[in-house]
Every structure is written in C-alpha cells, then in structure tokens.
Amino acid sequence: MSRIVVTGGAGFLGSHLCERFLERGDEVVAVDDLSTGRRENLEPFASDPRFEFVEADVSRELPVTGPVDGVLHFASPASPPEYLEMPLETMDVASLGTRRALDLALANDARFVLASTSEVYGDPLVHPQPESYTGNVDPTGPRAVYDEAKRFAETLTMTYHRLHGLRTGIVRIFNTYGPRLRPADGRVVSNFVVQAIDGKPITVYGDGTQTRSFCYVDDEVRGIVALYDSDVSEPVNIGNPDEYTMLELADVVREVVGSPSELVFEPLPVGDPARRRPDITRARDLLGWEPRVPLRDGLAALVAWYQEERARGRA
Ligand code: UDP
Numbered sequence: 001m002s003r004i005v006v007t008g009g010a011g012f013l014g015s016h017l018c019e020r021f022l023e024r025g026d027e028v029v030a031v032d033d034l035s036t037g038r039r040e041n042l043e044p045f046a047s048d049p050r051f052e053f054v055e056a057d058v059s060r061e062l063p064v065t066g067p068v069d070g071v072l073h074f075a076s077p078a079s080p081p082e083y084l085e086m087p088l089e090t091m092d093v094a095s096l097g098t099r100r101a102l103d104l105a106l107a108n109d110a111r112f113v114l115a116s117t118s119e120v121y122g123d124p125l126v127h128p129q130p131e132s133y134t135g136n137v138d139p140t141g142p143r144a145v146y147d148e149a150k151r152f153a154e155t156l157t158m159t160y161h162r163l164h165g166l167r168t169g170i171v172r173i174f175n176t177y178g179p180r181l182r183p184a185d186g187r188v189v190s191n192f193v194v195q196a197i198d199g200k201p202i203t204v205y206g207d208g209t210q211t212r213s214f215c216y217v218d219d220e221v222r223g224i225v226a227l228y229d230s231d232v233s234e235p236v237n238i239g240n241p242d243e244y245t246m247l248e249l250a251d252v253v254r255e256v257v258g259s260p261s262e263l264v265f266e267p268l269p270v271g272d273p274a275r276r277r278p279d280i281t282r283a284r285d286l287l288g289w290e291p292r293v294p295l296r297d298g299l300a301a302l303v304a305w306y307q308e309e310r311a312r313g314r315a
Contacts, residue, residue, distance in 0.1 A: 010037030174239025178217030206268030
C-alpha cells in the first residue's frame with residue numbers, strides 16, 4: 001500500500017486517478033482549489049477512509065503532511081477556452097505548482113509523474129507525433145500560456161531528475177473524454193455531445209478538417225498508472241491513435257446520440273493545431289499499454305453519464 005498525492009484530484013482525470021488508486025488499495029490525498037475541478041467528482045469515493053481531500057491552490061501552497069510515496073501533478077485548467085480565461089493561473093500552476101509538487105516528492109523520495117500534454121508539440125509538422133519530436137510552438141501566441149507552460153513544467157521535471165536523481169515520469173496526454181468531463185468545459189467532445197443531446201446545432205470551428213485523436217478516460221488512466229508504476233523517466237505519449245476530423249467526429253456523435261442536429265461553422269481559434277495523433281510505440285514497448293475502447297463505445301458511455309447527471313438535476 002502506498003500513500004499517493006494527486007494534485008488536481010477533483011478534476012476530470014485527477015478524480016479518475018484517485019478512484020483507480022483507491023480501488024487497488026492505496027491511500028490517496030487529493031489536492032484541488034476547485035477552480036475547474038468539482039467536489040461532485042469526489043462523491044463516489046469521498047467517504048473511503050483511505051481518501052483525504054485538501055482544498056488548496058498548489059501554485060501557492062501544498063499543505064500535505066505525513067509520508068508520501070507518489071506525487072502526480074495533475075492540477076491545471078486543460079480546456080482551451082478555460083486556460084485562455086485563466087492565463088496567469090495556468091502558467092503559475094505549471095511553473096510554481098510543478099516546483100512545489102516536485103519539492104514534495106523530493107522531500108519524501110517519492111515517485112513523481114507530471115501531467116504534460118500533446119500541446120507541447122504545438123501545431124505539429126511531424127505526423128504522427130513521437131516523443132522525440134520537439135514541436136512547433138509559438139511562444140507569444142495565445143495558446144502559449146498552456147503549451148509553453150507545460151513545456152517549462154517538463155524542463156523542471158527533467159531538471160529534478162538529473163540534478164537530484166528524483167524518480168520522475170512525464171505523461172503527454174492527448175485528447176481524452178469520458179464521464180466527469182464537464183458538459184460546459186468548452187472542449188470539442190463535451191460541446192458536440194451536449195449539442196447533439198439537446199438537438200442544437202453542432203459548432204464546428206474552422207472548416208472541420210482539422211484532426212484530433214480521442215482516448216477514452218479508462219484507457220488514459222490505465223496508461224498513466226502504468227507509467228506511475230514503472231521507472232520510465234522519458235516522456236511517454238498516452239493517447240488513442242485513431243484520428244478523426246472534426247466533421248467525422250460530429251457525424252459519429254450524431255449517430256451515437258441519434259440526433260438530427262445540423263452543423264454550424266464558427267471561426268477557428270488562433271493557433272488551433274491542424275493535425276494531432278500520438279505515436280504510441282514507446283507506451284507499447286515500455287509499458288505494454290495500448291488503448292482498448294473504440295470511440296463509439298466511449299461516446300455511448302459519455303452520453304449515458306450526461307443523461308444520469310441530468311436525472312440527478314446537474315446539467
Ligand atoms: N472544436 C470545434 N467545436 C467546438 C470545440 C472545439 O470544432 O465546439 C475544435 C477545435 O477548434 C479543435 C478541436 O475541436 O480543432 C479540439 O478542440 P478542443 O478544445 O477539444 O481541444 P484541443 O485539442 O484544441 O486542445
């Protein structure tokens with residue numbers, strides 16, 4: 001049994017990680033300032049005696065006492081509209097927050113895993129993206145508040161590894177969806193599914209030919225836990241390589257929901273990457289990991305969860 005700290009533990013991915021560690025018998029401390037995380041995400045396991053919640057902004061403090069075996073730093077806004085609304089907070093949590101989380105791991109000689117992102121590849125000129133690709137990022141563009149901040153967080157993490165011998169890991173997370181993805185968080189899967197359920201127009205940004213590759217949350221979390229359990233220190237892509245244009249995604253969503261929603265076209269956000277797809281050779285070779293859940297099945301699970309949320313009076 002280990003005692004594991006998950007920053008961002010009330011968030012979409014963070015709460016699934018907490019749940020997975022509790023299920024296998026670990027103790028979990030979730031730290032979250034509830035800016036984009038939600039207390040509701042903790043409800044399924046909040047009463048577990050092995051679970052503890054600490055409400056704190058890890059950019060300012062990380063008030064965890066007692067022994068710690070693992071630190072997973074998952075605190076950050078992750079949806080483009082949200083990190084663009086919270087640009088300084090996003091940079092703080094990736095810089096000051098990562099430093100604090102690394103210091104907690106160092107003080108306890110704990111395993112550390114950083115939640116990084118496919119955004120470190122920017123608008124990639126290499127396709128699909130292997131971890132060796134160093135990316136195409138505009139440091140002064142609007143998205144830099146997230147992608148440059150996460151790149152800096154990776155640099156900090158590798159510095160603690162090289163300087164102090166800290167056992168660190170870096171997961172580059174590609175687009176992920178599933179239960180607890182907030183309906184109003186502004187990302188494409190939540191937007192399209194909610195619009196389809198409501199029979200409202202589906203908002204396609206640009207001409208809809210840009211691509212993303214969507215990983216179901218259970219697959220993503222299994223990959224992150226495999227990385228945590230390993231001693232791999234180099235960055236690892238965890239994502240589903242099945243690539244879709246946004247027009248194709250809209251079609252699949254309409255089919256799964258059984259929705260007649262029409263499409264409306266809206267402007268493409270500045271710096272929106274044209275193509276994104278993980279090369280998961282490293283995850284396969286080093287972790288024995290690959291995704292299992294096809295998009296249609298994962299979307300059906302997400303639709304069911306949104307409908308349950310509504311039945312509970314939470315939209
Ligand atoms: N997108 C869209 N309609 C929406 C929301 C997003 O067409 O209502 C597009 C967005 O422009 C991007 C892709 O979907 O090309 C994925 O966007 P998301 O915000 O989910 O995440 P990103 O991969 O850009 O970080």
